[in-house]
Amino acid sequence: MNLVVLGINHETAPLAVRERLAFSQAELAPALSALAGAPGVAEAAIVSTCNRTELYVNAHEVDAVLEWFAASRGRNPLELAPHLYRLIDEDAARHAFRVAAGLDSMVLGETQILGQLKDAERVAREAGSLGVLLNGLFQRAFQVAKEVRSETRIGAASVSMAAAAVKLAERLYPSVSECSVLFIGAGEMIELCAAHFCAQHPRGMAVANRTLERGARLAEQYGGSAMLLSDLSERIAEFDIVVSCTAAPLAIVGKGTVERALKRRRHRPMFIVDLAVPRDVEPEVADLPDAYLYTVDDLAEVVRNGHAARQSEAEAAGLIIEAGVHEFRQWLAGRALVPTIRELKDHADRIARNELARARKRLAAGDDANDVLERLSEQLAAKLLHAPLATLNAAAPEEQESLLRTTRRIFRLHD
Structure with missing residues (x-):
């Protein structure tokens, strides 16, 4: 089995492609059960955010995972292939650690992705698709991310998507304090945006949500009102x-x-930020005069402005990640030894039990105890050494030197 990561992100696919391949929260549990039950797949986890959709699997073949992914999204594998990255074992672990540390994000050093990875691990665990390999990967990814946060300043002055949205709004309006702001949705991203926009003391604020109760809780924090999506x-x-971000x-x-809203506003401009994947706002809105629509991809220019200042911190974070990859490699190697170690112990235990049973029979028959112990x-010794000695004696000349070195090392025989 191999550790495999198959996915797309903001670097490999435009928003129009990402939104077609994203998984909603309601889809995740059944998708994980289906993926973990696919031929050659033993474990599965899915990370699906506005910037990436990634499958983390313990599988025999990458192609089988790609076929499942394409079929689950109603797409042809050839259509997906140009946008996908396929990573195996060590490269897959390195990628997971970079994602957790915020080094693979549109916003370098952002922390939200770590929470999203933890959510993905939790959902996979609850769905029963998380096994020893993926659990080990995610736990080490969380630890690496923690070390990067504590030992570097990669997150310092990080420009979040929410902060970028405020900056863009300030390009259109003299001051956010003169504006009324509507948030559509009440999830984590909207909460973050509300905190950034309301720090500018807007003239008014409201939250539109599918359920009035949840929207009201968020609106009350900032002295706003709530409404239903209807x-x-x-x-x-x-x-x-x-600002919209729903599922x-x-x-x-x-x-x-x-269009109707702009007429009622007498064509006063409207600034719209759509952070959802799939999109909440029809892309044709951007064609309307006086409507200024920005998607997650449109925010890239703003959030990348601070990348250069954090590049040295990113290099330091990279060293921590490589150390984490090395530890993960050792853990994988140790796991590969487990079946052989278990079988070797079982083999020794069987020999010991059989010889002990014979010794007890002799003692019960009245044989001399010292003689019984010596024979035991x-x-x-003879039975434990039989297989290695027979292998050494039967080895071809070209194998003998290597086998001798290995044998002396295993049994710690010194020259």
Whole structure:
């Protein structure tokens, strides 16, 4: 079996491709059960975020995983292949550690991905698709990420997606404090965006969510109001800034809705940030005059501005990651020895039990105890050494030198 990572991210695929391959939260558990049950697959975990969809598996063949991935998304494997990266064993571990440490993110050093990896590990564990190999990988990835955070400043001054959205809004409006802001959704990313935008003291703030109770909890933190998604088309015109990030499988803000809102606003501009994958806002909205639509990919330029300043910290983080890869390699090697070690112990135990049974029979028959013990030790030594001695004697001349060195090392025979 091999550790395999098969995936796409913001570097290998545009948003239009990523959103077609993403897994919703509701899909993850059944997808994991199906993937772990695919031929040649023993373990599986899926990481699906706005910037990446990755399959972490313990599998015989990468091609079988690719075929499953393509079929699960209703795609042809040839269509996916140009956007995919395939990593095996050590390279797969290195990638996982880089992801956990924030070195593979659009925002260098961001911390949100670590939480997303932990969620993926938890979901896989609850689905029963997480085994020893993937558990070992994820636990070591979490430890490496912790070391990178504590020993480098990779996360210092990290420009988050939320902070980037505020910066872009300030290019359009003189001040966010003069704007009304609407947040669509109430998940982790929206909470982060709300914290950044509300730090600028906007004129008004509201949260639109599928359930009013959850939206109200977030709105109350910042003195805002809550509404249902069903009220969105009637009220969206009230807001200058709209930030959306839901798990909806289809767009919830259409071109017609925004077009009508702009007419009601008398064509005052509307700044819209769509952080969802799949997208919450129809891409045609960008064609409307006075509508300024930004997606996660559009924020790349802003968030990458701070990369150069953190490059030296990234290099230091890379050294920590390589040390983690080395430890993981040793752990894998140790795991490969386990079946042989177990079989060797079982073999020795069988010999010991058989000889002990014979010795007890002789003692019960009244044989001399010293004679029984001497015979027991002789038989144990002979039977334990029979196989290695027979192998040495039967070895071809070209094998003998290597076998001798190995034998002397295993039994610690000194010259």
